[in-house]
Amino acid sequence: MSLEISWVVDKHKVVNTSSRALLMAVLLLTYEEDLWTEIAKFLDGRSLVMLASTSKWFHRIIMEDIIWKHACLRDLQVPDPGKVAFKWINLYAAAFNGCHSYKFRQQDKHIDWMRIGAFSFDSQNALLTENLIPPLKVLKEKTTEKMLESNGCCVVRNVKSGIWIADLQLVRCPVCDLNTCDGTMQVLDARHIELFLSEGYQDGSWDYELLGSHNEKKQANGASAGIFDIKHLKDRSTSAVLDLKSWVGKPNDWQPKAMITSYAVAVNTNLQENEGLHVKFHVMKSGKNGEIVSIRMSEQLQ
Helix, strand or coil: CCCCEEEEEECCEEEEEEHHHHHHHHHHHHCCHHHHHHHHCCCCHHHHHHHHCCCHHHHHHHCCHHHHHHHHHHHHCCCCCCCCCCCHHHHHHHHHCCCCHHHCCCHHHEEEEEEEEEEEECCCEEEEECCCCCCCCCCCCCCHHHHHHHHCEEEEECECCEEEEEEEEEEEHHHCCCCCCCCEEEEEEEEECCHHHCHHHHCCCCCEEEEEEEEECCCCCEEEEEEEEHHHCCCHHHHHHHCHHHCCCCCCCCCCEEEEECCEEEEEEECCCCCCEEEEEEEEECCCCCCEEEEEEEEEEC
16 A cells, blocks of 8 residues: 555644555544444434445444434424334334325325324323414313314323324315215324334224314314314413414415424314314224324314
């Protein structure tokens, strides 16, 4: 090997070193495990998979659960939920592989969708509402069904805490039981990040159950829906969701809009002239008396 002289500035001292020494330094750097673990934290999922395929050494490093945990929390922009039931690489795939709930069931009813993002449940109590006008009120004296009938909102308990993924779905109205409608409906579709990996969901033993519905029999300017962690109703970030002027479309904008923060998600679609809305609230539980692992709020024109 040639002995060309290279100059390296080391603080205030200038030293000369051979290309052989530089090569040895690069080789040592290449297999410095702690360093590559840190570098991997800046790579997206696709880049991590590509790097893991280059050698057995990199595959071992990249498959460390801590790396995929970091990538998942970073890309979803959510806090650490603590203990999870599955490997983080599988959770990452479930969040970013392009799947949504209608890919598993009722595919013939599905028209289109968009990913809103991720949020968290810090507590196990959620407020579901079609009314995004502040202040949000938690009514305790009524049953869930009565709350929905009269106010279009309800509190659900025993929600599985942790990371949740939110999508906006457009589906055909025959998915519901109103035979008079042959159009489309909007669905705010939220699920726990572990749902698609759970055996009960995969084998079909978990299904959605109807909590109740609300009929608005007058002109509705927009179809709105929101899911909030009750523990964080007074957070500044929640106030941002209720600041409709900052994110809802202008009156002649018919495209759906969404807003998501750390502990809340909401959607709104401006509507043309109509005779009101029919809103349904569904939840899925992890077994008969299990935690709520998915929430759907569907809205269709009367």
